[in-house]
Amino acid sequence: MISRIDQGELKRRVALAAVDAVVPSLGTGAIVGVGTGSTTNHFIDALAKLKDRFEAAVSSSIASAERLAAHGVRVIDLNDAETIAVYVDGADEVEPGGALIKGGGGAHTREKIVAAAAERFICIVDESKEVDTLGVFGVPVEVVPMARRSVAGRLRALGGEVRERAGFVTDNGNAVLDLHGLTVADPDALEAQVNNLAGVVENGIFAANRPDLVLVGTPEGVRELVP
Helix, strand or coil: CCCCCHHHHHHHHHHHHHHHHHHHHHCCCCEEEEEECCCHEEEEHHHHHHHHCEEEEEEECHHHHHHHCCCCCCEEHHHHHCCCCEEEEEECCCCCCCHHHHHHHCHHHHHHHHHHHHHCEEEEEHHEEEEECCCCCCCCEEEEEHHCCCCCHHHHCCCCCCEEEECCCCCCCCEEEEEEEECCHHHHHHHHHHHHCCCCCEECCCCCCCCCEEEEEEEEEEECCCC
């Protein structure tokens, strides 16, 4: 079992490795996409030291945008970016084929949008996030508020347990339902199936657009997984 202190250090190390991986994409006019979460926060802190080597950043959440701005990094809207050279973000689970579950912080819709817009997608995790099959963490589902009850019923019909994040509102103004108790043997199929439910904005399975590179922080060093 990884202690909290050890896990924090692994997050810091893999974030530093991600900065090294991003450096070749930096340069005049380069836009860097930045995700959300505790591991990504370490990446933001390290990336900020190179802020003079890229044009701006696009963030997937208000919290990350504020952290970037506090470091003096220029943050722009995705609609104002011609291209995004590289997007770096964490994950709640990653399986050997590179499919992810994200959304522990409820930002998975924006994260998926920015990741899809980027030329390269790098995922950074510590080894505690590696699983053989997705599903232990649960699948976050962002839902339009008026559809919360109907979507919850349809999610239960898939065989899982649905838990609403009481009092939680996404940056998009929506609710989040967490689907637990499913073994996600076919992440591509479940991602599409859940997204086809009327009222669902986006779910936290990243299978249709998997990362180009996963960096895994371990006590022995940072390991690379290329899906």
